[in-house]
Amino acid sequence: MPTATEPRLVQQMEGAPWEIEGYLKVGGYEAWKRCVKELKATQVIDELKKSGLRGRGGAGFPTGIKWDKVLNHRVPERYFVCNAGEHEPGTFKDRHLLKTLPHQLIEGCLIASRTVNAKASFIYINHEYHEEQQNLKKAIAQARERGFIGKNVLGSGIDIELEIFDGHGSYVAGEETAMLESMQGRPAMPRQKPPFYPTDFGLYGKPTLVNNVETLCNIPRILYKGSSWFTQVGTEKCPGTMMFSLSGAVNRPGVYEMPMGVTIREVIQQCGGGVPNGRKIKAVFPGGPAFPMVTADQLDLMMDFDSLKKAGTGLGSAGMIVVDEATCMVAKTLHFSNFFKNESCGQCPPCRMGTMNLAALMTKIEEGNGTQKDLDSMLQLCGFVKGTGYCTLVTGASVLVQSSLKLFRHEYEEHIRLQRCPSQEAQAGMVAHS
Ligand SMILES: Cc1cc2nc3c(=O)[nH]c(=O)nc-3n(C[C@H](O)[C@H](O)[C@H](O)COP(=O)(O)O)c2cc1C
Incomplete structure (x- = not known):
């Protein structure tokens, strides 16, 4: 069972987020210093494997294994990209991290880049995140002044650069292969996988390490505090915490760090302060609109990759959307169906026509x-x-409709019987959109 102790990822710091002093005072860049001076790449990866850290970008792939693949690739030219594309409705945790912990992300990126011996390293960022980009730029400049980035880092002879890449600005461009395509000046369309994943065939066809913002923010803390500290919270197979983007019918929407394995009810009640106006919960999207929703009788489900998968849904990047009893499920489902239709890149015919x-x-x-x-x-x-697309967009679009129809078929039948939407809110065009 998860235990709630001190946060694993978010730290209280003095001063503006990009000011390096506040970060240094809480042990910032200590892990990077060790990576530069004493730790071998294999030691870093061993510690990550021991921590059990899994990617927070949606798939939950073990981070240490991914880094190992790139490090041990026979092709010497490698790249590193931090995925800050974030574009899914109801997901805004990476934005929060970019805004509040730019140095922690930079440190995570430096460690990742150095560990896999990347030739060049990038932070691919959603082009609408203007303030976050500015914060990052200011933080990078300060890290450079201190000798953490640039030529001959801390007198070690290591040269390292970190570039910000202004992202494409579509949902599908967050899918790692579409992102890499767009970084090479081509349309942001996913590549077919398998057989090749970015760890083999990434940027410019070379092995590339791609990690999510939250995944990378965890790295300095794991190395600084140790993997056993990290695994004290969360579940056995999903250690650590997760940043939940909580939205929809809650009193306090926002980003909350909670241990992996916290229940849906705890997130809604403890973090979100319950549902406004004393209304009841009708449904919850625990992992955003691309995973099946659950109903009010499933609120004790644990929020981690394995528990939600077992329950027939998924954690994704933990963009939890709460829907209350006053909401028309047909209108809600239509809203997200339109999102998937608009965001399909159109490359795979089943996705283009299906959505x-x-x-x-x-x-x-x-x-x-x-x-x-x-x-x-x-x-x-x-x-x-x-399951027919090069990426999972069309699968998300189908499981959304399937789960909505399975759980709320009576609402669809009511629309058909009345030949209108029975919800007053929907008729007035006031359906709450997350
Ligand atoms: C349609 C689609 C959109 C995605 N958008 C993002 C995104 O915005 N940010 C992200 O980190 N991962 C996103 N992913 C997942 C990435 O492809 C990839 O798995 C992730 O960046 C790997 O990082 P991680 O191992 O640290 O989780 C998306 C996947 C799909 C199918």
Whole structure:
């Protein structure tokens, strides 16, 4: 069971986030100094493996194993990219980290880049995150002044640079291979995987380490405090904490760091302060709209990669969206279906046509023109396109509709019977969007 002790990732610091003094006072750049002076790459990776850290970008892949693959690749030219593309509805935890802990991220990036011996290193950042980019730039300048970045780092003979890459600004561009494509000046469209993953064939076709912002922010802390400190919280298979982006029907939406394995109820009650106006919970998207939703009787589910997978949904990047009883589920599902339609890059025909047709059928039902046959068509279409894309966008679009129809079919049937949306809010165009 998770134990709630001190946070693993977020630290209280003095001064503005980009000011290096505050970060140095809490042990900042100590891990980087050790990496430069004494730790071998294999020792860093061993510590990461012991920590059990899993990627926080959505897939939960073990970080130490990924770093090992790149380090031991036979091709000597490698790259490192921090993925700060963040574009999913209801997910804003990386933005918070970029804004508040730029030095911790920079330190994590330096350690990652040095460990895999990258030729060049980048932070690929959502192009709408202006303030965060500015904070990062100021922080990089201060780290450079202190000799942590640049030529001959801390007199070690190591040269290291970290560049900010202004991102493409679409959801699919956060998918790592689409991101790498767009960094090479091509359309942000995912590559087919398998057989090749970025660890083999990444930027410029060379082995590339890609990690999420939150994953990287954990690295300096693990090396500074030790893997056994890190594993004191969370679950056995998912140690540490997770940054939850909490939105929708809660009193206090925001970003919260909680131990892995915390229950959905605890996040909603303790962090979010419950649901406004005494309303009941109708559904929760524990891992954002690309994973099946759960209902009010499942609030004691634990929030970690394995528990949610076992329950038939997923943690993703922990963008938890709470839906209350006053919300029309058809309108809510339509909102996200439109998102997937708009964000499909159009490369894979099942995704291009699947997301378009699902959104069209959802619109038809929400506007009061649906038939029973449309419900069957939607389910058939979901089954047909699920799992067929180069990335998981179309799978997300299908499981959204499947889970909505499975759990709230009566609402769809009510729309068809009345030939309108029964929800007053939806009729007035006031459906709460997350
Ligand atoms: C459609 C789509 C969008 C994604 N967007 C992001 C993103 O914005 N940030 C991110 O870190 N990972 C995103 N991912 C996951 C990345 O492809 C990749 O798994 C992740 O960056 C790896 O980092 P990690 O191992 O530290 O989790 C996305 C995946 C998909 C399929």
